[in-house]
Amino acid sequence: xxxxxxxxxxxxxxxxxxxxxxxxxxxxxxxxxxxxxxxxxxxxxxxxxxxxxxxxxxxxxxxxxxxxxxxxxxxxxxxxxxxxxxxxxxxxxxxxxxxxxxxxxxxxxxxxxxxxxxxxxxxxxxxxxxxxxxxxxxxxxxxxxxxxxxxxxxxxxxxxxxxxxxxxxxxxxxxxxxxxxxxxxxxxxxxxxxxxxxxxxxxxxxxxxxxxxxxxxxxxxxxxxxxxxxxxxxxxxxxxxxxxxxxxxxxxxxxxxxxxxxxxxxxxxxxxxxxxxxxxxxxxxxxxxxxxxxxxxxxxxxxxxxxxxxxxxxxxxxxxxxxxxxxxxxxxxxxxxxxxxxxxxxxxxxxxxxxxxxxxxxxxxxxxxxxxxxxxxxxxxxxx
Amino acid sequence: xxxxxxxxxxxxxxxxxxxxxxxxxxxxxxxxxxxxxxxxxxxxxxxxxxxxxxxxxxxxxxxxxxxxxxxxxxxxxxxxxxxxxxxxxxxxxxxxxxxxxxxxxxxxxxxxxxxxxxxxxxxxxxxxxxxxxxxxxxxxxxxxxxxxxxxxxxxxxxxxxxxxxxxxxxxxxxxxxxxxxxxxxxxxxxxxxxxxxxxxxxxxxxxxxxxxxxxxxxxxxxxxxxxxxxxxxxxxxxxxxxxxxxxxxx
Numbered sequence: 001x002x003x004x005x006x007x008x009x010x011x012x013x014x015x016x017x018x019x020x021x022x023x024x025x026x027x028x029x030x031x032x033x034x035x036x037x038x039x040x041x042x043x044x045x046x047x048x049x050x051x052x053x054x055x056x057x058x059x060x061x062x063x064x065x066x067x068x069x070x071x072x073x074x075x076x077x078x079x080x081x082x083x084x085x086x087x088x089x090x091x092x093x094x095x096x097x098x099x100x101x102x103x104x105x106x107x108x109x110x111x112x113x114x115x116x117x118x119x120x121x122x123x124x125x126x127x128x129x130x131x132x133x134x135x136x137x138x139x140x141x142x143x144x145x146x147x148x149x150x151x152x153x154x155x156x157x158x159x160x161x162x163x164x165x166x167x168x169x170x171x172x173x174x175x176x177x178x179x180x181x182x183x184x185x186x187x188x189x190x191x192x193x194x195x196x197x198x199x200x201x202x203x204x205x206x207x208x209x210x211x212x213x214x215x216x217x218x219x220x221x222x223x224x225x226x227x228x229x230x231x232x233x234x235x236x237x238x239x240x241x242x243x244x245x246x247x248x249x250x251x252x253x254x255x256x257x258x259x260x261x262x263x264x265x266x267x268x269x270x271x272x273x274x275x276x277x278x279x280x281x282x283x284x285x286x287x288x289x290x291x292x293x294x295x296x297x298x299x300x301x302x303x304x305x306x307x308x309x310x311x312x313x314x315x316x317x318x319x320x321x322x323x324x325x326x327x328x329x330x331x332x333x334x335x336x337x338x339x340x341x342x343x344x345x346x347x348x349x350x351x352x353x354x355x356x357x358x359x360x361x362x363x364x365x366x367x368x369x370x371x372x373x374x375x376x377x378x379x380x381x382x383x384x
Numbered sequence: 385x386x387x388x389x390x391x392x393x394x395x396x397x398x399x400x401x402x403x404x405x406x407x408x409x410x411x412x413x414x415x416x417x418x419x420x421x422x423x424x425x426x427x428x429x430x431x432x433x434x435x436x437x438x439x440x441x442x443x444x445x446x447x448x449x450x451x452x453x454x455x456x457x458x459x460x461x462x463x464x465x466x467x468x469x470x471x472x473x474x475x476x477x478x479x480x481x482x483x484x485x486x487x488x489x490x491x492x493x494x495x496x497x498x499x500x501x502x503x504x505x506x507x508x509x510x511x512x513x514x515x516x517x518x519x520x521x522x523x524x525x526x527x528x529x530x531x532x533x534x535x536x537x538x539x540x541x542x543x544x545x546x547x548x549x550x551x552x553x554x555x556x557x558x559x560x561x562x563x564x565x566x567x568x569x570x571x572x573x574x575x576x577x578x579x580x581x582x583x584x585x586x587x588x589x590x591x592x593x594x595x596x597x598x599x600x601x602x603x604x605x606x607x608x609x610x611x612x613x614x615x616x617x618x619x620x621x622x623x624x625x626x627x628x629x630x631x632x633x634x
Binding site: 228231232233235236238239242243245246247248249250251252253256257260 | 464467468475479480482488492500503504505506548552
């Protein structure tokens with residue numbers, strides 16, 4: 001499978017994507033670390049962290065594109081998997097604070113001391129170990145998605161109904177996590193993180209490390225997604241997307257295909273969330289809010305559904321616009337976002353990547369025509 | 385013919401299906417011999433498509449048995465299981481995968497592993513390519529093998545779909561109105577195509593077009609109001625009073 005991926009999976013678009021991704025990542029990293037602060041070349045740590053955050057959103061968008069773009073499962077609840085991955089990482093970061101909390105309790109996080117809890121709930125056990133937390137980042141969203149998908153796909157819930165129940169899923173999780181007695185910090189969530197794997201989260205070096213980790217995660221996620229969609233499995237996914245009952249009559253169990261890609265996608269979203277949390281420094285239940293999941297769908301639609309590269313690009317671009325807009329005219333951001341969605345659905349059904357492909361094709365056709373007309377002109381001259 | 389003998393690849397026994405009180409199939413019995421091509425004709429609403437739905441597991445009959453190869457009762461199985469047994473169905477409207485090339489359409493239909501792990505780690509090699517080439521020649525689409533199915537003409541889509549059925553190496557082919565919407569020359573070509581296929585497969589063809597059925601030159605079953613009212617050669621059934629009444633009487 002790896003060999004096949006190297007042979008067919010990485011096309012020119014993929015190479016461009018990966019090169020740009022790493023060029024920007026390393027460029028920003030070097031410009032942040034090498035020049036002395038204050039020099040004109042120096043990039044602030046804000047840029048590093050914000051870019052890292054964009055890349056985690058890009059990975060989230062990629063995971064949505066995998067299920068929506070290639071299998072036609074429109075998830076309006078992917079922020080749930082993202083946030084669960086984020087909580088798993090947040091729990092590890094909380095445990096790593098140790099006795100340095102405000103209340104100085106050796107084991108219990110501050111909020112538990114505040115709530116007068118005497119001992120750590122069972123589901124916080126093990127999160128003091130990084131490897132365990134990392135495993136949970138993948139497993140918790142994956143298992144939830146598997147169970148959810150098992151029931152939903154087996155009962156052949158599709159289309160709008162599926163979208164609605166994914167939305168209900170994330171909403172239910174939000175309400176649950178808002179409760180203090182759930183044991184996840186309630187309303188305030190988890191914050192005041194100190195360090196990760198022993199590195200201080202406030203230091204530039206760690207921030208650059210997290211940015212590079214996000215870029216690597218995005219690249220790996222992209223390669224896995226490419227391997228999946230260029231395999232025969234991927235062809236079956238597209239067949240299910242376009243004509244599910246036909247695919248069943250061919251003898252493929254559509255529900256198993258959906259379940260596998262859905263679970264994979266959820267785990268990918270979980271990894272994105274886990275990288276997001278140390279960079280923004282907080283995770284709270286509002287990340288579950290249904291609007292977040294809908295926003296991710298906009299990233300994918302704007303960038304180009306079913307293209308992977310487009311989804312990642314959409315994730316970065318929309319969030320870049322968000323950073324600019326919410327700074328300059330915060331009250332208009334949502335209008336702008338809504339406008340973007342309407343414009344992209346009406347005028348760019350294949351998103352930015354589609355428009356780009358269109359222009360590139362036209363340019364190539366023009367060039368071919370010019371070449372052939374010059375050739376014709378030349379032959380004519382010879383004829384004279 | 386004794387219906388329980390081992391001479392039927394498909395045997396329908398007293399099938400009843402009703403939708404909200406409307407009897408779509410009314411005690412329908414039918415038997416297809418191995419290697420036979422049978423044409424099913426009948427006016428609109430006679431139950432032809434419902435019969436196909438029952439055989440392929442899309443519709444469960446209210447009562448009755450559908451025996452395949454004398455052992456499998458299809459009335460208790462779902463679409464995927466039935467497809468795996470070796471029953472392929474061509475739909476009335478051509479449903480090929482428009483966003484896949486002609487080649488990939490056939491590749492998906494090839495009788496290889498259907499599980500998620502089979503396809504995830506599948507290596508598409510020369511064995512598959514040979515088989516696809518073979519089918520492309522039968523269905524006369526070799527020249528357009530690299531094109532997206534969306535760009536094919538209506539007739540070509542129908543042939544591609546027949547090719548997809550062949551790729552499944554089915555034991556029994558169900559073909560629903562293969563020539564609807566085709567030009568005359570495409571219709572004639574399709575008749576030749578089906579006859580070629582029938583040399584190696586059992587076929588059930590549902591069709592309205594009498595000229596086409598005449599071209600096929602096979603036994604015909606006439607359905608009316610969910611039941612078989614006549615069976616035999618086309619000339620024989622067209623002499624039946626009951627058939628004349630149904631077709632011409634109103």
